[in-house]
Amino acid sequence: MKNLRVSSSPHLTARTNTTRIMLDVLIALSPAVIAMVLLYGFYPLFLTVLSVASAVFCEWVFNVITKREQTVRDLSAVVTGVILALNLPPVVPFYVPIVGAAFAIIIVKMLFGGIGRNFANPAITARIFLMLAWTGVMTKFVLPVDLSDGANLFAYFKQGVEINLPDAITTATPLQSVKEALSSGGNPAEGLNALDMFLGRIGGSAGEVSTLAVLIGGIYLAVRRVIDIKIPVLYIGSTALFTAIFFADTGYVGEYVWTYLLGGGLMFGAFFMATDYATSPKTPVAVVIYGLGLGFLTVIIRKFGTMNEGVSFAILLMNIVTPLLEKIKRKPFGTPRKSVKEVAESVKAKFSRKHAAAEEGGESVG
Amino acid sequence: MKKSAMPQELRMNMRGKSKIVGGGILASNPVFRLVLGMCPTLAISTSAFNGLGMGIAATVVLVCSNALVSLLRKVIPDKVRIPAYVLIIATFVTLVEMLLRKFVPALYDALGIYLPLIVVNCIILARAEAFASTNKVGDSVLDGLGMGLGFTLALLLLGVIREFLGSGTFFVGSFGEAEFGVTLGNLPDYAMSVFVMPAGGFLTLGLVMAAINAISDKTAAKRDAKHAEEGKVIDEMVREHVEAELASAGADAPSADAVRVGDGKEEEK
Numbered sequence: 001m002k003n004l005r006v007s008s009s010p011h012l013t014a015r016t017n018t019t020r021i022m023l024d025v026l027i028a029l030s031p032a033v034i035a036m037v038l039l040y041g042f043y044p045l046f047l048t049v050l051s052v053a054s055a056v057f058c059e060w061v062f063n064v065i066t067k068r069e070q071t072v073r074d075l076s077a078v079v080t081g082v083i084l085a086l087n088l089p090p091v092v093p094f095y096v097p098i099v100g101a102a103f104a105i106i107i108v109k110m111l112f113g114g115i116g117r118n119f120a121n122p123a124i125t126a127r128i129f130l131m132l133a134w135t136g137v138m139t140k141f142v143l144p145v146d147l148s149d150g151a152n153l154f155a156y157f158k159q160g161v162e163i164n165l166p167d168a169i170t171t172a173t174p175l176q177s178v179k180e181a182l183s184s185g186g187n188p189a190e191g192l193n194a195l196d197m198f199l200g201r202i203g204g205s206a207g208e209v210s211t212l213a214v215l216i217g218g219i220y221l222a223v224r225r226v227i228d229i230k231i232p233v234l235y236i237g238s239t240a241l242f243t244a245i246f247f248a249d250t251g252y253v254g255e256y257v258w259t260y261l262l263g264g265g266l267m268f269g270a271f272f273m274a275t276d277y278a279t280s281p282k283t284p285v286a287v288v289i290y291g292l293g294l295g296f297l298t299v300i301i302r303k304f305g306t307m308n309e310g311v312s313f314a315i316l317l318m319n320i321v322t323p324l325l326e327k328i329k330r331k332p333f334g335t336p337r338k339s340v341k342e343v344a345e346s347v348k349a350k351f352s353r354k355h356a357a358a359e360e361g362g363e364s365v366g
Numbered sequence: 367m368k369k370s371a372m373p374q375e376l377r378m379n380m381r382g383k384s385k386i387v388g389g390g391i392l393a394s395n396p397v398f399r400l401v402l403g404m405c406p407t408l409a410i411s412t413s414a415f416n417g418l419g420m421g422i423a424a425t426v427v428l429v430c431s432n433a434l435v436s437l438l439r440k441v442i443p444d445k446v447r448i449p450a451y452v453l454i455i456a457t458f459v460t461l462v463e464m465l466l467r468k469f470v471p472a473l474y475d476a477l478g479i480y481l482p483l484i485v486v487n488c489i490i491l492a493r494a495e496a497f498a499s500t501n502k503v504g505d506s507v508l509d510g511l512g513m514g515l516g517f518t519l520a521l522l523l524l525g526v527i528r529e530f531l532g533s534g535t536f537f538v539g540s541f542g543e544a545e546f547g548v549t550l551g552n553l554p555d556y557a558m559s560v561f562v563m564p565a566g567g568f569l570t571l572g573l574v575m576a577a578i579n580a581i582s583d584k585t586a587a588k589r590d591a592k593h594a595e596e597g598k599v600i601d602e603m604v605r606e607h608v609e610a611e612l613a614s615a616g617a618d619a620p621s622a623d624a625v626r627v628g629d630g631k632e633e634e635k
Contacts, residue, residue, distance in 0.1 A: 107569075107573075111576070127561060131561035132559065132563060132565060132566075133558035133559060133560040133561075134558060134559075135559065268612075
């Protein structure tokens with residue numbers, strides 16, 4: 001009799017918990033972290049450590065000060081820290097990830113009630129905050145190091161403290177050259193190599209450049225069923241679709257599509273940031289609108305905006321409308337299907353009623 | 367009873383007047399409590415000097431318009447009171463605008479469209495409608511002064527924070543020929559420009575408002591606890607008194623009654 005438990009539903013429980021899910025996300029992020037070290041040396045790893053330390057410390061201190069239950073052990077702050085660091089350019093001053101992680105944890109997450117109650121993805125909001133705060137720092141990207149000389153792994157430590165990077169080591173990101181091609185009307189893929197972009201041998205944010213590493217992690221998450229695979233698939237697919245539509249008249253549709261898919265943080269955003277549980281919708285209709293909206297906004301911002309990258313703003317905006325999308329109701333199972341005639345009649349009745357009310361009611365408020 | 371030479375009535379009066387001024391600054395601060403005048407607050411508090419200038423301009427208009435609205439409160443017909451208020455306010459705004467343009471052109475440029483927009487500033491309109499139109503001239507002037515000071519202090523606070531974080535300077539501005547302000551080393555290189563953008567305005571306002579709410583919640587909780595403590599002591603005294611009365615009234619009075627009386631008193635509270 002001791003083994004009998006009396007409780008209310010749900011009666012079927014799985015052994016997954018927050019810590020396990022966050023551990024899965026960390027495992028999925030590890031290929032991107034390894035790719036980051038292979039591409040840019042140890043300096044971005046140092047930034048990642050700082051970011052994680054700042055995130056965990058802020059959450060711990062906040063919980064201590066406000067006398068809430070300690071939530072550091074669920075590893076969500078660690079995930080936020082890692083994702084934020086992977087979103088930063090490889091070489092930024094050391095205080096940038098510290099301030100960013102503190103912003104993500106304290107302002108976006110803890111002030112709104114902690115894990116599961118944040119209105120937007122903390123890492124992406126912090127990235128946008130940093131982008132607006134230190135625009136010069138956040139838009140300077142460096143070239144990958146040459147790994148044939150092992151000492152290069154420790155490159156960039158000297159430059160890391162400077163607020164202005166020397167021009168010699170900075171480079172344009174693929175999306176910057178695409179943007180220039182867009183304004184000049186040239187071929188966007190000029191000087192870009194699809195294999196380099198797939199592997200990450202380009203300038204860009206530390207953890208986002210290697211599409212391969214991100215895809216490995218994303219597929220791991222999808223197989224483990226940690227994320228809803230529909231969201232990244234819809235996001236990437238709709239980005240391709242809307243790129244094809246918006247650039248149909250340029251004559252380089254194919255080039256625009258593959259540079260947009262491989263460039264910037266699209267893959268990383270789709271797999272790791274758009275799928276945040278607290279800020280992505282769950283119902284099927286809402287998920288479809290969410291994915292299409294993400295792709296639409298990304299392409300709109302990339303084509304018409306002043307920035308080269310639109311993923312972070314697209315995700316933030318769709319995060320904000322997620323509660324509204326969740327309100328879209330499905331018809332209950334078994335609702336009789338109305339014929340076209342009936343629908344037309346009900347609409348007609350509605351309009352005629354309104355009309356009548358407007359005619360007779362002198363003081364009715366429209 | 368010779369605590370003060372002032373008669374009791376005047377003392378109470380003084381307390382009432384200071385309450386009118388103090389209420390505008392703290393208890394019903396137009397920015398942090400009433401959340402009025404958000405448009406100039408967010409747009410102008412990018413630097414401490416701009417905030418102070420805007421605050422003073424609004425205060426002058428607020429005091430003058432409150433006084434005039436109060437004077438004319440029995441003359442203005444009820445149905446056209448809002449246009450009448452706007453006309454009065456616009457008169458003073460035009461005055462302030464001309465004065466600023468002549469004497470502090472830098473501030474005039476910085477305030478831009480928000481200076482003429484004081485006409486439709488909801489703090490001024492709200493005080494005209496809610497206070498000046500039903501109160502005496504003296505009280506209305508004091509209310510305008512309190513509200514204006516509250517608005518100025520709020521803008522100054524936000525301006526100092528945003529200027530320091532967003533530009534790395536402290537109180538930079540110019541008055542006529544004189545230029546003042548502190549630039550702290552090469553801090554401007556490291557400044558977070560987001561704080562002088564609209565996003566930073568919302569962020570700073572939200573955080574300061576949250577901090578003020580947290581502090582006032584805490585003091586309110588403390589006050590409630592103190593009152594509850596005092597209430598308990600009074601209840602205890604009442605109960606003892608009732609018990610003593612009952613005991614003296616009749617030795618055979620059942621003690622249960624006394625307890626019930628005490629309970630009743632507590633429930634009433």
